[in-house]
Amino acid sequence: MTVDLYCFGESGHSYKAALTLTLAGIDWRVRYVDFFAGEARTPEFRTINPMGECPVYVDGDLTLTQSGVILDHIARQTGSFGGETDEERREVLRWLLWDNHKMSSQVGVLRFLMNFLPEDKRPQEVIAFLQGRAKAALAVLDGELANRTWIAGGAGPTIADFSCCSYLFYPEPFGFDRGDWTHIDRWLSDIEALDGWKHPYDLMPRAYRATA
Amino acid sequence: MTVDLYCFGESGHSYKAALTLTLAGIDWRVRYVDFFAGEARTPEFRTINPMGECPVYVDGDLTLTQSGVILDHIARQTGSFGGETDEERREVLRWLLWDNHKMSSQVGVLRFLMNFLPEDKRPQEVIAFLQGRAKAALAVLDGELANRTWIAGGAGPTIADFSCCSYLFYPEPFGFDRGDWTHIDRWLSDIEALDGWKHPYDLMPRAYRATA
Structure with a gap:
């Protein structure tokens, strides 16, 4: 099928x-x-x-x-990609929820407002506000990835990685530059190196x- | 313990x-x-x-x-409260994620900006933007609750209900009035009627x- x-x-x-x-x-x-x-x-x-x-x-x-x-x-x-132990599975769920709450929800809207709305319709105060929230989320992610290879902590990548990374591969500007975030940059390279990426x-x- | x-x-x-x-x-x-x-x-x-x-x-x-x-x-x-069947469990997860993505993430920030910031520091354009998004989320919730008693569709309440309802019980104004949403109002009353609520x-x- x-x-x-x-x-x-x-x-x-x-x-x-x-x-x-x-x-x-x-x-x-x-x-x-x-x-x-x-x-x-x-x-x-x-x-x-x-x-x-x-x-x-x-x-x-x-x-x-x-x-x-x-x-x-x-x-x-x-x-x-779902985690091997109960603890890993909880970590996978935690980062899926975090991504939906703090990361993709902010970054997705921000990228839309900055790139897919006509230039004269882009709400600047909202964009600045969301950039602040996106930066806080990126700082959390970068800090956590300083401590381990994959975000949920196991030996291999999980769906938590595939959820959290998604918007960060896009070329449209929304205030994210890989060069600014050492550990996120390393992690994105590790994801790009996966067989079939x-x-x-x-x-x-x-x-x-x-x-x- | x-x-x-x-x-x-x-x-x-x-x-x-x-x-x-x-x-x-x-x-x-x-x-x-x-x-x-x-x-x-x-x-x-x-x-x-x-x-x-x-x-x-x-x-x-x-x-x-x-x-x-x-x-x-x-x-x-x-x-x-976790759902009885595989389908119910998927629905529970779906609404937990939806709540984190579309509902609590917007409404929580909106309520904070409107009530817990000093009056002269409340960003009006951001508040208006988030109110639009909150209203869209409330419309989805109200529409779904027109079709069934509990949000994940089973015979009893689940953690999806307890997640989605939370901000709606608070008294601080953020653009939500139970009287405006027939099905949400009925559902909140059903939750309030649970033993121990x-x-x-x-x-x-x-x-x-x-x-x-």
């Missing part, structure tokens, strides 16, 4: 799922969503995901949304077309 | 843990953190939680942070003292 992943290139949450599927060696294919043309808000897409969001994972009768649920499902199904724009087609 | 919960009344994330411990019938006690006086940033507290956040759950040798991890641990330990300020002492 081939897994269908509803996604588009710019979606960092989609990349978490696409990367985990790829590294787990699962047969999957892109179901491209023309997000910036409004496809995620159409009635057809809402029948797949009422929240109008990507990614959506479809495997036969099973439809999953929320990237963390998809990652947890892949880890359980394959026995890979691909950049988000090599896994999923881009949906954004700049307008004048 | 008595569980120690490092917490303070205004912390919606702490309330998730305090409420779940209470409803699960676990013997626990408040370890009060004088948050607004900066106690969470002291070296002593950082040895308990390097991230400087509440809640922290301590049961003998086991220390847990991130409210979702604490809730998941309580559900596993007691066999209560208590308001956040009846479970944990308040830390905020307004200054002129």
Whole structure:
């Protein structure tokens, strides 16, 4: 059975799922969503995901949304990337939640406001505020990665790494520069060196077309 | 063994843990953190939680942070509130993640900015932006609760309910009025009717003292 992943290139949450599927060696294919043309808000897409969001994972009768649920499902199904002990599994969940709460939730919105809104519609006070929060999250991540190879602390990478890293591989500026964060930079290099790793724009087609 | 919960009344994330411990019938006690006086940033507290956040759950040798991890641990330990089937457990995780990503992360910051910052330091553009995002999250929650009693869809309440509801019981204004949301209002009443339910300020002492 081939897994269908509803996604588009710019979606960092989609990349978490696409990367985990790829590294787990699962047969999957892109179901491209023309997000910036409004496809995620159409009635057809809402029948797949009422929240109008990507990614959506479809495997036969099973439809999953929320990237963390998809990652947890892949880890359980394959026995890979989910942590080996109870303590590691708790750490994996802790960092998945932290990513959703402190990292991707801030950085995803920030990158959107700074790159995918028309220049005269970018709310500068909001951008400055979110940059402050993003910087605090990056400082936490960098500090933790000073102490260990992988964020959840085990011998190998887990879905917590694939969740936390996703937005940090994108080229669009949002106030993150790898050169500023020694330990994050080392960790991203370790992820890039994993067998089968691909950049988000090599896994999923881009949906954004700049307008004048 | 008595569980120690490092917490303070205004912390919606702490309330998730305090409420779940209470409803699960676990013997626990408040370890009060004088948050607004900066106690969470002291070296002593950082040895308990390097991230400087509440809640922290301590049961003998086991220390847990991130409210979702604490809730998941309580559900596993007691066999209560975690969902009965694989599908329910995935739904519980989905709503825990959604809460961290879309609900508490926005509403918690918004309530802080609107109530616990000095009036002349409240960033109005940021507040308006976060209110828009909070309203979108509330609309999703209200729409989903129109279809079922509990958010994860099973026969009884789960930790997903206790996570998503937490900030909605607080009296401080942040743009949420129960009267505006029929299904959320019904659901909050159902939670209040659970045996042992208590308001956040009846479970944990308040830390905020307004200054002129």
